[in-house]
Amino acid sequence: EPEVTQTPSHQVTQMGQEVILHCVPISNHLYFYWYRQILGQKVEFLVSFYNNEISEKSEIFDDQFSVERPDGSNFTLKIRSTKLEDSAMYFCASRRDSKEAFFGQGTRLTVV
Amino acid sequence: GESVGLHLPTLSVQEGDNSIINCAYSNSASDYFIWYKQESGKGPQFIIDIRSNMDKRQGQRVTVLLNKTVKHLSLQIAATQPGDSAVYFCAENIRTSYDKVIFGPGTSLSVIP
Numbered sequence: 001e002p003e004v005t006q007t008p009s010h011q012v013t014q015m016g017q018e019v020i021l022h023c024v025p026i027s028n029h030l031y032f033y034w035y036r037q038i039l040g041q042k043v044e045f046l047v048s049f050y051n052n053e054i055s056e057k058s059e060i061f062d063d064q065f066s067v068e069r070p071d072g073s074n075f076t077l078k079i080r081s082t083k084l085e086d087s088a089m090y091f092c093a094s095r096r097d098s099k100e101a102f103f104g105q106g107t108r109l110t111v112v
Numbered sequence: 113g114e115s116v117g118l119h120l121p122t123l124s125v126q127e128g129d130n131s132i133i134n135c136a137y138s139n140s141a142s143d144y145f146i147w148y149k150q151e152s153g154k155g156p157q158f159i160i161d162i163r164s165n166m167d168k169r170q171g172q173r174v175t176v177l178l179n180k181t182v183k184h185l186s187l188q189i190a191a192t193q194p195g196d197s198a199v200y201f202c203a204e205n206i207r208t209s210y211d212k213v214i215f216g217p218g219t220s221l222s223v224i225p
Contacts, residue, residue: 004155033213035215041217042201042215042216042217042218043150043156043201043203043215043218044215045212045213045214045215048212056212091155091156093155093213099161100146100158100161101146101158101213102158103148103155103156103157104155105153105154105155106154106155
């Protein structure tokens with residue numbers, strides 16, 4: 001069964017450093033997403049990406065964040081100058097059409 | 113604005129009993145609803161969905177009910193099993209944008225053997 005793959009599973013970074021989280025969405029999917037989940041809290045929408053551009057973003061997704069689909073298969077989330085409060089699980093998701101989104105297993109980001 | 117919320121943050125049920133998890137939403141423009149299950153350390157996993165032109169949909173051991181009048185959604189799990197222990201999120205899509213799925217805060221279901 002096709003699945004969304006995220007790497008790394010756990011990333012530890014120093015405050016102020018840049019991190020890039022990687023995702024490989026399901027191959028025939030057209031919509032791509034990043035979500036964030038702070039420990040014990042709900043899953044929060046960050047950004048959606050369609051047709052090679054951001055289609056929607058939340059107020060969380062400020063200039064510190066960027067997304068890219070560099071080669072037609074990968075979908076990355078870059079966080080510049082990480083802050084302690086960026087520590088969370090980051091989930092990538094993809095969907096083919098107006099149906100359910102499929103989620104990856106997440107990357108646990110720890111900012112120290 | 114958009115918001116999805118849950119009535120109960122935690123639920124404990126005996127193995128074999130039925131579970132009911134509730135969710136309230138406030139955006140009348142929402143036309144597609146999804147229930148996700150999240151096990152510890154994993155990503156949300158699709159369980160069942162329902163569109164706003166329906167009021168009930170059944171899957172294997174799960175049923176979703178939608179009451180648009182009071183903007184209420186519920187997930188019923190029949191014969192709850194230990195493997196059902198997880199956090200359950202309802203989520204919604206609004207009609208004008210399939211680009212964003214909004215999650216509710218989650219209900220933790222614990223199954224007592």
